[in-house]
Amino acid sequence: MGYVYLFLAISLELLGTFLLKYAAGFTKLLPSLGCLIAYGLCFFLFSKALLSINLSVAYATWSAIGIIASVFISIGIFKETINFLGIIGVVLVIAGVILLNVYGTSH
Structure with missing residues (x-):
């Protein structure tokens, strides 16, 4: 259920x-x-x-999906x-999230 909450949080x-x-500086x-x-x-x-996902994994996932x-x-x-270096930056963030999800924390 934690990943459902995370997906909804990212969407919002x-x-x-x-x-x-569109708020134009809250005007x-x-x-x-x-x-x-x-x-x-x-x-x-x-x-x-x-409550069910480690902060580091949840925040990295949130950041990567949000950036993409x-x-x-x-x-x-x-x-x-977006220029080429911007694309490289996005790819590096995605790689970091994958590494963190696979190797970075104990589940």
Whole structure:
């Protein structure tokens, strides 16, 4: 169940980040409220995930999935670009998460 909570937390964090872009420095009411609610719920669910997943594994997984998804969101929705070194950085984060999940902690 911990990974279900983690997946939901990551999804809400991505929603909050997406809304943060539209909140325009918290000057737009509805995106700002949506952002705060999404972040509040994501941290609640993350805390539930930590009841059964080690913090290091959960946070590394959260970070890696968040980075990958936010890159795709920024490219696909906001038409932002990423250069070759940025792609290398994302690949290194993914490699680090895989190593941490496989070798980094005792389960």
